[in-house]
Amino acid sequence: MSEFVSQPFEALVLAGPTASGKTASALALADDLPIEIISLDSALVFRHMDIGTAKPTLEERATCPHHLIDVVDPTERYSAARFCEDATRLIGEIRARGNVPLLTGGTMLYLKALHDGLSELPEADPALREEIDREAALRGWPALHAELARLDPEAAARLKPNDAQRIQRALEIVRLSGRSLADNYAQRVEQPRPRLFMIGLEPAERAVLHARIAQRFELMLAQGLVEEVRQLRERFALDPELPSMRCVGYRQTWEHLDGLYDRAELRDRGIYATRQLAKRQLTWQRKFAEEWPDFVRIDCLRPDLVEAVRVQVLGALSGAAWPA
Structure with a gap:
């Protein structure tokens, strides 16, 4: 056509x-x-x-x-x-x-x-994800949500304390990059x-x-x-x-x-x-x-x-x- x-x-x-x-x-x-x-x-x-x-x-x-x-x-x-x-x-x-x-x-x-x-986000890190999952098994996802709130309050405010998948990815990005999610998403x-x-x-x-x-x-x-x-x-x-x-x-x-x-x-x-x-x-x-x-x-x-x-x-x- x-x-x-x-x-x-x-x-x-x-x-x-x-x-x-x-x-x-x-x-x-x-x-x-x-x-x-x-x-x-x-x-x-x-x-x-x-x-x-x-x-x-x-x-x-x-x-x-x-x-x-x-x-x-x-x-x-x-x-x-x-x-x-x-x-x-x-x-x-x-x-x-x-x-x-x-x-x-x-x-x-x-x-x-x-x-x-x-956005130019860090690639998934299987070892880090396993580490986060182990922490969640021991402490619970609300505790990891609280950790995310300390590291990136803006990101944590958008997530529920039991939203395992999103908390895991947010923590993974913040730990790998040392930057907030907003800063990471700004990199195109x-x-x-x-x-x-x-x-x-x-x-x-x-x-x-x-x-x-x-x-x-x-x-x-x-x-x-x-x-x-x-x-x-x-x-x-x-x-x-x-x-x-x-x-x-x-x-x-x-x-x-x-x-x-x-x-x-x-x-x-x-x-x-x-x-x-x-x-x-x-x-x-x-x-x-x-x-x-x-x-x-x-x-x-x-x-x-x-x-x-x-x-x-x-x-x-x-x-x-x-x-x-």
């Missing part, structure tokens, strides 16, 4: 909170354009995790090519840095085929990293940053989105989320602190299988956690809208959502709706 290649952006982005209609809108665009979808979702990268991630079905994926889905096993990790590398490569390859790269999903950290660039890595035309879906009424979230999580339970997690635990050497099992829905199901609460409470906790995720995603999007003049916002509850997205995208491709 030569006219796309000539535009002042290299890829389209359709972001938004969970249950905002991103998948339907993205697939509808494939009716008009030679779309190839790049998943902007940190949960869809995991193989064998289909129900709780609301992974596009095989039929949906047959509509147009999909990328960055089923990339790693649940025992592995997939970072924002790897996403930026993979997404930048895929954007180039898709454009070289004359097609339109469309990034869609709700992992706002990935979108920010792709747009703004990555020189890397290609593809130019993006970005659309963010968000609800005019939060209560409607909450109702959708509840309906969606109940459907996941009906489709067999509990059995999916049970089989994952039997097949892989998993623990609840792995990124895969920290995904919304999976953490709550893990705790249910451990006997911490019944299925009714699993439903309530899963819905609440998903609502909190949506709240965080919308907070990210508000910041994007403030900081990035090229961020277009569309009410995801409007009845003509698919057409509204289509008009924005086709207008952008023709040069008519490129934001000032």
Whole structure:
């Protein structure tokens, strides 16, 4: 599609909170354009995790090519840095085929990293992580959170005392660098940053989105989320602190299988956690809208959502709706 290649952006982005209609809108665009979808979702990268991630079905994926889905096993990790590398490569390859790269999903950290660039953080140090884990086993994560508060009060203030994964990484960075997280994040890595035309879906009424979230999580339970997690635990050497099992829905199901609460409470906790995720995603999007003049916002509850997205995208491709 030569006219796309000539535009002042290299890829389209359709972001938004969970249950905002991103998948339907993205697939509808494939009716008009030679779309190839790049998943902007940190949960869809995991193989064998289909129900709780609301992974596009095989039929949906047959509509147009999909990328960055089923990339790693649940025992592995997939970072924002790897996403930026993979997404930048895929954007180039898709454009070289004359097609339109469309990034869609709700992992706002990935979108920010792709747009703004990555911070030059120290690489993970397995020995130091083991040392921190041993300290946590002896003293508890609240004690390590208190240590982080002494070393980096600003970072500690953003974390809960039992947020093991984030406390571990924050302590690791501070101990390795001798600098606060803010100072580390200020150091930017020189890397290609593809130019993006970005659309963010968000609800005019939060209560409607909450109702959708509840309906969606109940459907996941009906489709067999509990059995999916049970089989994952039997097949892989998993623990609840792995990124895969920290995904919304999976953490709550893990705790249910451990006997911490019944299925009714699993439903309530899963819905609440998903609502909190949506709240965080919308907070990210508000910041994007403030900081990035090229961020277009569309009410995801409007009845003509698919057409509204289509008009924005086709207008952008023709040069008519490129934001000032």
